Amino acid sequence: MKNYTSVHDIDNINSWIKEARTLKESPLSHMGLGTNKTIGLLFFNSSLRTRLSTQKAALNLGMNPIVMNVSGDAWGIEFEDGSVMNGGTAEHIKEAAAVVSQYCDIIAVRAFPSLTDKAKDESEYVLNAFIKHASVPIVNMESATGHPLQALTDAITISEYSKVAKPKVVLTWAPHVKALPHAVANSFTQAMQKMDVEFVITHPEGYELNPDITGNTPIVYDQKEAFANADFIYTKNWSSYKDYGKILNNDLDWMVTAEKMALTNSAKFMHCLPVRRNVVVADAVLDSENAIVIPQANNRTFAAQLVLKKILENL
Amino acid sequence: MKNYTSVHDIDNINSWIKEARTLKESPLSHMGLGTNKTIGLLFFNSSLRTRLSTQKAALNLGMNPIVMNVSGDAWGIEFEDGSVMNGGTAEHIKEAAAVVSQYCDIIAVRAFPSLTDKAKDESEYVLNAFIKHASVPIVNMESATGHPLQALTDAITISEYSKVAKPKVVLTWAPHVKALPHAVANSFTQAMQKMDVEFVITHPEGYELNPDITGNTPIVYDQKEAFANADFIYTKNWSSYKDYGKILNNDLDWMVTAEKMALTNSAKFMHCLPVRRNVVVADAVLDSENAIVIPQANNRTFAAQLVLKKILENL
Amino acid sequence: MKNYTSVHDIDNINSWIKEARTLKESPLSHMGLGTNKTIGLLFFNSSLRTRLSTQKAALNLGMNPIVMNVSGDAWGIEFEDGSVMNGGTAEHIKEAAAVVSQYCDIIAVRAFPSLTDKAKDESEYVLNAFIKHASVPIVNMESATGHPLQALTDAITISEYSKVAKPKVVLTWAPHVKALPHAVANSFTQAMQKMDVEFVITHPEGYELNPDITGNTPIVYDQKEAFANADFIYTKNWSSYKDYGKILNNDLDWMVTAEKMALTNSAKFMHCLPVRRNVVVADAVLDSENAIVIPQANNRTFAAQLVLKKILENL
Numbered sequence: 001m002k003n004y005t006s007v008h009d010i011d012n013i014n015s016w017i018k019e020a021r022t023l024k025e026s027p028l029s030h031m032g033l034g035t036n037k038t039i040g041l042l043f044f045n046s047s048l049r050t051r052l053s054t055q056k057a058a059l060n061l062g063m064n065p066i067v068m069n070v071s072g073d074a075w076g077i078e079f080e081d082g083s084v085m086n087g088g089t090a091e092h093i094k095e096a097a098a099v100v101s102q103y104c105d106i107i108a109v110r111a112f113p114s115l116t117d118k119a120k121d122e123s124e125y126v127l128n129a130f131i132k133h134a135s136v137p138i139v140n141m142e143s144a145t146g147h148p149l150q151a152l153t154d155a156i157t158i159s160e161y162s163k164v165a166k167p168k169v170v171l172t173w174a175p176h177v178k179a180l181p182h183a184v185a186n187s188f189t190q191a192m193q194k195m196d197v198e199f200v201i202t203h204p205e206g207y208e209l210n211p212d213i214t215g216n217t218p219i220v221y222d223q224k225e226a227f228a229n230a231d232f233i234y235t236k237n238w239s240s241y242k243d244y245g246k247i248l249n250n251d252l253d254w255m256v257t258a259e260k261m262a263l264t265n266s267a268k269f270m271h272c273l274p275v276r277r278n279v280v281v282a283d284a285v286l287d288s289e290n291a292i293v294i295p296q297a298n299n300r301t302f303a304a305q306l307v308l309k310k311i312l313e314n315l
Numbered sequence: 316m317k318n319y320t321s322v323h324d325i326d327n328i329n330s331w332i333k334e335a336r337t338l339k340e341s342p343l344s345h346m347g348l349g350t351n352k353t354i355g356l357l358f359f360n361s362s363l364r365t366r367l368s369t370q371k372a373a374l375n376l377g378m379n380p381i382v383m384n385v386s387g388d389a390w391g392i393e394f395e396d397g398s399v400m401n402g403g404t405a406e407h408i409k410e411a412a413a414v415v416s417q418y419c420d421i422i423a424v425r426a427f428p429s430l431t432d433k434a435k436d437e438s439e440y441v442l443n444a445f446i447k448h449a450s451v452p453i454v455n456m457e458s459a460t461g462h463p464l465q466a467l468t469d470a471i472t473i474s475e476y477s478k479v480a481k482p483k484v485v486l487t488w489a490p491h492v493k494a495l496p497h498a499v500a501n502s503f504t505q506a507m508q509k510m511d512v513e514f515v516i517t518h519p520e521g522y523e524l525n526p527d528i529t530g531n532t533p534i535v536y537d538q539k540e541a542f543a544n545a546d547f548i549y550t551k552n553w554s555s556y557k558d559y560g561k562i563l564n565n566d567l568d569w570m571v572t573a574e575k576m577a578l579t580n581s582a583k584f585m586h587c588l589p590v591r592r593n594v595v596v597a598d599a600v601l602d603s604e605n606a607i608v609i610p611q612a613n614n615r616t617f618a619a620q621l622v623l624k625k626i627l628e629n630l
Numbered sequence: 631m632k633n634y635t636s637v638h639d640i641d642n643i644n645s646w647i648k649e650a651r652t653l654k655e656s657p658l659s660h661m662g663l664g665t666n667k668t669i670g671l672l673f674f675n676s677s678l679r680t681r682l683s684t685q686k687a688a689l690n691l692g693m694n695p696i697v698m699n700v701s702g703d704a705w706g707i708e709f710e711d712g713s714v715m716n717g718g719t720a721e722h723i724k725e726a727a728a729v730v731s732q733y734c735d736i737i738a739v740r741a742f743p744s745l746t747d748k749a750k751d752e753s754e755y756v757l758n759a760f761i762k763h764a765s766v767p768i769v770n771m772e773s774a775t776g777h778p779l780q781a782l783t784d785a786i787t788i789s790e791y792s793k794v795a796k797p798k799v800v801l802t803w804a805p806h807v808k809a810l811p812h813a814v815a816n817s818f819t820q821a822m823q824k825m826d827v828e829f830v831i832t833h834p835e836g837y838e839l840n841p842d843i844t845g846n847t848p849i850v851y852d853q854k855e856a857f858a859n860a861d862f863i864y865t866k867n868w869s870s871y872k873d874y875g876k877i878l879n880n881d882l883d884w885m886v887t888a889e890k891m892a893l894t895n896s897a898k899f900m901h902c903l904p905v906r907r908n909v910v911v912a913d914a915v916l917d918s919e920n921a922i923v924i925p926q927a928n929n930r931t932f933a934a935q936l937v938l939k940k941i942l943e944n945l
Contacts, residue, residue, distance in 0.1 A: 028351055031351075036658055036661075036689075036690075038686060038689065040682065043388075046388065046389050046390050047388065047389060048383075048388075048389035048390070048406065048411065048414070048415075049414060051383065051388060051389070052355065052381060052383070052415060052418040052419070053418055055381050055418075056353060056381075056418040056419075059351075059353065059379050060351075064689050066682060066685050066686075068678075068681065068682070069387070069388065072387065072699075072702065073673075073676065073677065073678075073681060073699065074676050074677060074678035074681070075676050075678070075904065078907070082908070082913060083907065083908065084907075084908040084909060085906035085907050085908060085909050086807045086906065086909050087807075090904045090906065091678065091903065091904030091905070092905075092907050094907075094916075094917075095903050095904065095905065095916075095923065095924070095927075096678065096904075098924045098927075099678070099679060099903065099924060099927040099928075100678075100682060102924070102927065102928040102931070103682040103683055103685075103686040103931060104682070104686075177401045177402075273406065273410055273414065274390065274405045274406030274410065274411075275406070275407075275410065276400035276401065276405065277393070277398065277399075277400050277407050277409075278397070278398065278399040278400060279399060279400050279401050283397060286409075286410075287409075293410065294410070294413045294414060294417070297410075297413075297414040297417065298414075298417040301417070301418060343666055346666075358703075361703065361704050361705050362703065362704060363698075363703075363704035363705070363721065363726065363729070363730075364729060366698065366703060366704070367670065367696060367698070367730060367733040367734070368733055370696050370733075371668060371696075371733040371734075374666075374668065374694050375666075384702070384703065387702065492716045492717075588721065588725055588729065589705065589720045589721030589725065589726075590721070590722075590725065591715035591716065591720065592708070592713065592714075592715050592722050592724075593712070593713065593714040593715060594714060594715050594716050598712060601724075601725075602724075608725065609725070609728045609729060609732070612725075612728075612729040612732065613729075613732040616732070616733060
């Protein structure tokens with residue numbers, strides 16, 4: 001594997017899950033792999049879990065992490081080809097990516113979408129510019145349309161907590177005060193489509209994700225119907241895809257509550273975090289024994305570590 | 316020892332001082348203790364000495380430090396239980412502390428008081444939320460009401476520079492242009508109360524510290540009287556505790572000057588730094604041979620290193 | 631060598647270039663030199679290459695880099711002697727430099743000029759305050775008037791790409807939308823004056839650099855004439871030195887284009903980066919095979935590594 005930019009880079013999700021769980025049992029068993037190797041973590045946006053877990057994963061492999069908040073530590077980066085750079089950007093990605101490639105053996109990038117320019121966001125111009133202009137492997141730490149480190153984390157977590165051969169997994173939309181990206185929902189959908197699960201998406205009408213991604217996955221507009229017999233409730237807000245980046249009106253009743261969780265097969269509650277309590281999900285759910293958001297977040301380390309391991313083995 | 320959050324966590328200050336001074340003589344003698352262990356330094360507020368010395372202390376023990384400016388690198392953290400998070404905070408401390416605990420073997424936190432809500436500040440809601448919700452040891456890098464790494468530093472420094480069996484130590488208030496916390500003064504007071512020193516506090520009327528902390532420590536309102544025969548002058552500004560967070564009017568004459576230092580027993584001048592020259596203390600004092608603020612700051616490393624060593628030994 | 635603050639600290643540029651190129655061939659061959667040593671990188675201004683390459687250089691030598699954005703992570707630093715610090719600065723450089731010296735074995739500093747107060751900028755008050763008040767070696771990561779790590783990089787790069795015994799090197803001014811410092815141009819000039827090259831500077835009238843620096847170096851006001859037979863075109867914008875910090879009017883035609891490059895002896899195109907495309911230089915030049923800005927940037931690591939190696943050997 002060269003880059004890890006999408007769930008499609010996972011060639012065999014079951015073997016990846018198995019390998020990640022083995023890594024988790026002895027996280028320091030491959031420290032030699034990364035010795036004297038450097039990973040640059042470039043953040044165009046805020047981060048807590050990704051920032052810390054990717055550093056931890058790199059350290060577990062013996063690597064030296066170097067972290068940079070691009071806008072705060074350096075300056076605005078230009079992504080448009082041919083532009084006359086007489087405005088707010090001081091360096092073109094052509095130079096930036098090529099230069100950083102010489103200081104780092106792997107580059108990991110976080111860059112959120114605008115949520116205003118659908119075509120530009122869907123072009124994944126930041127991530128793809130790094131892929132094009134960098135000379136080292138690129139890891140997606142959440143891009144405009146995908147968060148494949150999170151999705152791998154989620155797949156590992158579901159495999160750990162599943163009590164049946166083919167669990168029912170429900171991705172449910174939930175309300176939020178801000179317009180949020182589709183990246184987590186997209187990548188989770190793609191991961192579930194690769195796993196042996198019964199996968200259902202539920203959201204209010206108007207919040208359909210990109211149909212190229214959801215494909216044949218059933219969409220249920222009645223949240224309670226979707227929750228019936230679920231083994232996993234994966235909750236996430238996203239803004240409208242059709243009416244791109246907008247918060248629609250019909251949002252109010254979708255918070256995940258204990259009453260709704262009671263409709264499930266004692267389902268585990270998952271969320272990528274950060275989560276707004278009592279907006280996205282009620283305290284009673286998040287504080288219940290069925291919430292597994294904390295061990296889920298722990299798996300961020302081992303998902304990242306597996307990805308870095310695979311890249312290092314291929315350097 | 317699990318956490319180090321207050322001077323009260325020092326079970327025997329004399330043996331701690333002795334052990335810190337031994338560490339200082341061979342700072343790399345326990346590098347194996349921290350190998351493959353990670354400390355997360357979480358800053359809710361600015362820092363220079365604490366930021367650098369705690370990293371240095373961790374490195375001296377073989378640990379990997381990971382530094383995060385919480386607000387700038389991540390987002391606003393919610394500390395209120397049961398809140399409906401539809402405002403400016405994006406993640407609850409319940410999740411944040413539990414999650415970070417999985418990436419770091421020790422969490423160190425800096426969080427200053429509001430100086431507007433006395434009850435909330437005194438509840439130490441940030442520090443205590445970390446203690447409650449984290450699953451790893453917590454180190455206080457200055458909280459609303461205490462700065463115990465500084466106080467341990469100060470105790471070590473006084474032991475190094477003391478020429479008499481029972482030195483006279485004076486904590487003097489000094490003017491400042493901004494309203495400052497009580498944390499340093501509180502912890503210094505608590506440390507001096509544990510040591511075999513003659514300890515006196517001097518400040519203008521109205522600047523009394525929390526009486527639960529000062530206890531039986533003599534308070535002298537005449538700065539010159541307090542300075543008489545002093546062996547150590549520890550200078551620090553703080554805002555009013557009674558008229559909480561306010562700067563009172565009667566402040567003007569309290570800058571520490573060479574004239575006032577002449578009243579002492581050739582006292583050493585101490586300050587936790589940063590210090591505003593010619594506001595808190597005159598250049599002539601800070602530039603004199605009796606100023607020991609630089610070696611005092613050097614001891615920050617060994618105070619932190621001792622605390623981390625004790626925690627690591629107990630993991 | 632104690633400090634590296636100026637090109638004048640290079641005692642023999644040819645032997646330095648040779649040693650840097652040897653380091654480049656086996657960058658990890660001196661890892662023992664920096665073991666358990668710490669370098670503090672203090673940024674008063676933004677940085678990408680310097681930030682990453684200096685960390686990389688330190689890691690290659692086994693050092694622990696600690697990075698701090700001074701204003702963002704800490705607070706405003708006072709540089710004026712005798713000032714009454716009742717304004718925006720919270721700590722004097724006397725304390726800051728002395729304190730940081732105790733946590734770091736080497737301090738590297740970036741501090742740009744004001745471009746408004748010529749005398750103050752030329753006094754190099756930030757860099758010189760660190761030299762005066764720190765007790766450890768100081769490395770200049772770009773100061774008000776010089777960027778000697780860049781100049782050493784440039785010298786290494788020219789030696790690598792030179793096809794003739796005495797190449798013609800042209801430093802050409804180019805337009806920019808912002809008023810920029812003279813540091814890169816100054817240090818490049820000083821480095822070229824030490825090398826066996828035919829060195830020419832070209833810029834519009836009014837953009838003369840400090841004559842104390844340019845000395846006997848020929849200045850040609852006709853850019854095309856200067857380009858004739860050049861082997862290296864080193865491009866950089868700077869603001870007026872005479873009319874200090876100002877952008878003058880006669881700037882428009884000086885962008886480096888393919889047409890102008892055609893006048894040269896198939897010259898290599900160099901720039902310190904970041905560079906504004908189609909303002910400073912046309913895409914056609916930067917995307918041509920003769921542009922060597924990326925390998926030039928790569929040499930930042932080995933220039934920094936050589937400097938740190940020389941300092942470490944002398945500790």
